[in-house]
Amino acid sequence: MKFASVIVDVPVMQTDRAFDYKIPDQWQELIKPGMRVIVPFGSRKVQGFVTHLKNESEFKKLKSISELLDLTPCLTSELLNLGNWLTEKTLCFKISAFQAMLPAAMKAKYEKEISIPYGHNREMLNESIQPFFKKSTAIDWKDLEDKLPLRDIQKEIERGHLEVIYKVKQKGNKKTVKMISSNLSKLELREIVDSLPSQAMKQKEILSYFYETKNVESVSMQDLLTVLNCSDASVRTLVKKGYLAETTKEVYRDPYEDRQFKKSLPLVLTTEQTTVIAPILKNIENNSHEVFLMYGVTGSGKTEVYMQAVEAVVRKGKEAIVLVPEISLTPQMVNRFKGRFGSQVAVLHSGLSTGEKYDEWRKIQRKEVKMVVGARSAIFAPFENIGMIIIDEEHESSYKQEENPRYHARDVAIYRAKKHGCPVVLGSATPTLESFARAQKGVYHLLPLTERVNNRSMPTVEIVDMREELRSGNRTMFSTLLLEQLDKRIQKGEQSVLFLNRRGYSSFVMCRDCGYVIGCPHCDISLTYHRHGQKLKCHYCGHEEQMPNQCPECQSEHIRFFGTGTQRVEEELVKVLPQARIIRMDVDTTGRKGAHEKLLTQFGNKEADILLGTQMIAKGLDFPDVTLVGVLTADTMLHLPDFRASEKTFQLLTQVSGRAGRHELPGEVIVQTYTPEHYSVKLASHHNYDIFYETEMILRKQHAYPPFYYIALITVSHPEVTKVAAVTEKIVHHLRRQLSSETRILGPVASPIPRIKDRYRYQCMVKYKRENNLNDILKKVLEHYQQQIHQDDLSISIDLSPSTMM
DNA sequence: GGGCACATGGGT
DNA sequence: CCCATGTGCCCA
Numbered sequence: 002m003k004f005a006s007v008i009v010d011v012p013v014m015q016t017d018r019a020f021d022y023k024i025p026d027q028w029q030e031l032i033k034p035g036m037r038v039i040v041p042f043g044s045r046k047v048q049g050f051v052t053h054l055k056n057e058s059e060f061k062k063l064k065s066i067s068e069l070l071d072l073t074p075c076l077t078s079e080l081l082n083l084g085n086w087l088t089e090k091t092l093c094f095k096i097s098a099f100q101a102m103l104p105a106a107m108k109a110k111y112e113k114e115i116s117i118p119y120g121h122n123r124e125m126l127n128e129s130i131q132p133f134f135k136k137s138t139a140i141d142w143k144d145l146e147d148k149l150p151l152r153d154i155q156k157e158i159e160r161g162h163l164e165v166i167y168k169v170k171q172k173g174n175k176k177t178v179k180m181i182s183s184n185l186s187k188l189e190l191r192e193i194v195d196s197l198p199s200q201a202m203k204q205k206e207i208l209s210y211f212y213e214t215k216n217v218e219s220v221s222m223q224d225l226l227t228v229l230n231c232s233d234a235s236v237r238t239l240v241k242k243g244y245l246a247e248t249t250k251e252v253y254r255d256p257y258e259d260r261q262f263k264k265s266l267p268l269v270l271t272t273e274q275t276t277v278i279a280p281i282l283k284n285i286e287n288n289s290h291e292v293f294l295m296y297g298v299t300g301s302g303k304t305e306v307y308m309q310a311v312e313a314v315v316r317k318g319k320e321a322i323v324l325v326p327e328i329s330l331t332p333q334m335v336n337r338f339k340g341r342f343g344s345q346v347a348v349l350h351s352g353l354s355t356g357e358k359y360d361e362w363r364k365i366q367r368k369e370v371k372m373v374v375g376a377r378s379a380i381f382a383p384f385e386n387i388g389m390i391i392i393d394e395e396h397e398s399s400y401k402q403e404e405n406p407r408y409h410a411r412d413v414a415i416y417r418a419k420k421h422g423c424p425v426v427l428g429s430a431t432p433t434l435e436s437f438a439r440a441q442k443g444v445y446h447l448l449p450l451t452e453r454v455n456n457r458s459m460p461t462v463e464i465v466d467m468r469e470e471l472r473s474g475n476r477t478m479f480s481t482l483l484l485e486q487l488d489k490r491i492q493k494g495e496q497s498v499l500f501l502n503r504r505g506y507s508s509f510v511m512c513r514d515c516g517y518v519i520g521c522p523h524c525d526i527s528l529t530y531h532r533h534g535q536k537l538k539c540h541y542c543g544h545e546e547q548m549p550n551q552c553p554e555c556q557s558e559h560i561r562f563f564g565t566g567t568q569r570v571e572e573e574l575v576k577v578l579p580q581a582r583i584i585r586m587d588v589d590t591t592g593r594k595g596a597h598e599k600l601l602t603q604f605g606n607k608e609a610d611i612l613l614g615t616q617m618i619a620k621g622l623d624f625p626d627v628t629l630v631g632v633l634t635a636d637t638m639l640h641l642p643d644f645r646a647s648e649k650t651f652q653l654l655t656q657v658s659g660r661a662g663r664h665e666l667p668g669e670v671i672v673q674t675y676t677p678e679h680y681s682v683k684l685a686s687h688h689n690y691d692i693f694y695e696t697e698m699i700l701r702k703q704h705a706y707p708p709f710y711y712i713a714l715i716t717v718s719h720p721e722v723t724k725v726a727a728v729t730e731k732i733v734h735h736l737r738r739q740l741s742s743e744t745r746i747l748g749p750v751a752s753p754i755p756r757i758k759d760r761y762r763y764q765c766m767v768k769y770k771r772e773n774n775l776n777d778i779l780k781k782v783l784e785h786y787q788q789q790i791h792q793d794d795l796s797i798s799i800d801l802s803p804s805t806m807m
Numbered sequence: 808g809g810g811c812a813c814a815t816g817g818g819t
Numbered sequence: 820c821c822c823a824t825g826t827g828c829c830c831a
């Protein structure tokens with residue numbers, strides 16, 4: 002008799018441990034660690050993960066597992082261990098760690114229903130309740146929660162006239178198609194066709210199809226109907242008569258079904274590429290683990306190196322994980338891998354539907370692919386024989402998850418690569434200071450790529466001082482130089498990309514007379530103006546209101562929106578360059594699925610002269626006829642309260658500049674800024690990462706920031722300011738006593754956004770070099786506030802190595 | 808997260 | 820004494 006230890010889907014501290022269950026006889030041999038199950042827990046049923054099997058349990062009265070959801074474990078033993086490690090490293094619940102490793106489709110949904118038990122009926126119920134059961138004998142609790150007479154319902158439940166039913170639903174399902182086949186011989190079929198009455202023409206046709214088409218064993222219902230142009234009624238009759246058989250078959254949803262990928266063959270590597278790939282190949286060959294930092298300027302051919310290294314991995318019979326920032330924004334990477342490796346590639350990114358992601362994941366699980374190209378969570382791909390992990394654009398902030406578990410894909414990659422004895426390749430033109438510093442120290446193996454393929458020169462970068470423009474009377478957001486150059490491209494039939502850095506500078510509404518800015522009533526942040534329906538929206542809580550005609554403070558009518566949303570830039574652009582064809586890319590125009598790609602394809606087909614957009618156009622775009630890139634506001638990000646502000650600005654500017662002149666035509670970049678003297682703007686324009694690195698490192702050292710110190714950020718939130726301040730203060734006090742004197746503890750201070758969704762937010766920052774017990778100490782803090790978190794609406798979130806201070 | 812047992816406290 | 824609300828604990 003075996004027992005199973007199960008981690009249940011109840012993400013609270015009290016249940017963050019394994020519970021034992023009996024295994025029903027029929028699953029004794031089948032069940033394995035890493036499988037999902039449904040188990041009774043308290044009064045209801047929940048999903049859980051089997052972590053261990055054992056022959057004995059200290060608990061006497063065990064319940065049995067009610068359902069087995071997997072036939073093959075969805076978590077390998079390696080992933081189970083990884084889950085425990087994640088739990089320790091990020092201070093999250095075990096269940097959250099496990100769920101983070103699987104596609105959303107595999108997470109359970111729970112429903113609560115109130116229903117009339119079998120043998121009872123509506124008339125037996127109290128009159129106040131009866132109307133709710135007019136349509137059916139069961140109602141969804143969530144739909145009517147606040148409308149129901151609670152007291153009466155409770156009484157009826159006590160009397161047994163109503164019962165509560167909990168349902169566990171699986172979100173994603175395998176996609177199936179109906180298949181039609183016939184087990185009859187040709188002769189039999191022909192006889193049946195002849196015996197059918199003459200008015201059953203369609204039925205005759207259908208059966209004829211089966212004996213005429215020789216090698217058809219079974220055909221999907223859908224195909225059958227389109228080929229023969231008939232309705233499914235006739236087919237169903239034939240099935241009923243027993244002439245045809247209906248079965249279901251699982252199919253994969255293929256997100257790239259109707260897409261052609263340009264086939265590509267390995268290119269001859271440049272000398273530099275050859276030098277760089279050699280140590281990686283050696284690692285692959287020897288099954289040894291090293292972290293490589295491939296530091297290569299844009300256009301130096303990193304992707305080709307990745308692909309040839311992956312090829313070596315595949316040749317060795319191993320698998321590769323390739324991480325890309327947010328891939329729907331960088332479709333070109335998928336295209337290149339699909340073009341080279343075809344159906345050996347699984348793709349996992351946010352642009353896919355839940356079902357599509359599930360199917361791609363299953364291809365990995367079933368070992369039907371040799372590699373995955375995907376965003377952050379693809380690092381948990383259930384491969385068992387990993388030969389290499391690549392993280393492209395290593396500096397991208399999307400590799401850090403901003404909810405629990407707050408992990409960084411880079412850390413997970415290194416953890417897994419160590420276990421598998423394989424290399425990790427980090428690639429970037431602008432590595433994070435952390436990674437570059439490690440490479441300098443020899444912790445990572447630095448692989449520099451300094452030349453652009455085909456010796457293309459870097460684009461020239463002009464910095465335009467917008468203060469000068471204003472002084473000389475130009476009040477538009479386009480400098481004279483930029484307009485001139487845009488115009489020139491249109492005349493030459495070349496294309497331009499205009500980049501608007503919108504973060505921290507979206508269109509807010511301000512009164513010109515009194516300076517009043519309209520803010521969100523629930524969050525301490527200004528509302529953003531949305532053209533669509535003249536609405537004001539809050540970015541953080543979704544609050545919406547109408548754009549007022551007059552200032553709520555002083556009743557002045559001079560109230561209008563400021564800032565530069567993409568919509569406004571487009572309007573202004575049309576005014577000054579009426580002949581330009583513009584494609585605008587922002588949340589509004591790319592909302593629908595696939596819209597993003599469609600716009601890019603249009604631009605690629607030269608259906609427009611100018612592509613205008615926010616961050617999302619900064620990455621991975623590669624169009625041969627783009628010869629001009631304009632950055633409208635280079636420095637908006639510089640003023641955010643974030644110690645990485647300069648680094649991010651530098652990365653972004655470098656990134657954007659890289660979009661120009663990637664092919665035969667030389668490129669030009671124009672950067673508009675109000676702070677042209679800032680080192681990150683200046684150095685980005687000279688493509689000088691090395692000096693930027695040195696300059697920034699000095700500052701980081703001075704201010705005790707990474708990579709010189711580690712950081713932990715504790716954010717406390719609660720509806721009352723006093724409460725938040727008091728708790729944060731207490732935590733700070735406690736930490737001051739527990740941590741070493743070398744460690745700096747800052748705070749309590751209000752968070753950069755002091756209130757979100759009517760909750761006040763305070764934070765405390767811990768800067769440390771060595772704190773062996775930090776995780777334990779912080780865990781204790783969380784435990785200490787357990788009750789208040791539970792019943793007093795307090796929330797404490799801990800981010801060990803935050804990527805943003807917000 | 809959700810239920811349950813027990814405590815508190817105010818109202819008729 | 821009724822019940823509504825709060826609090827601590829348990830779930831295998």
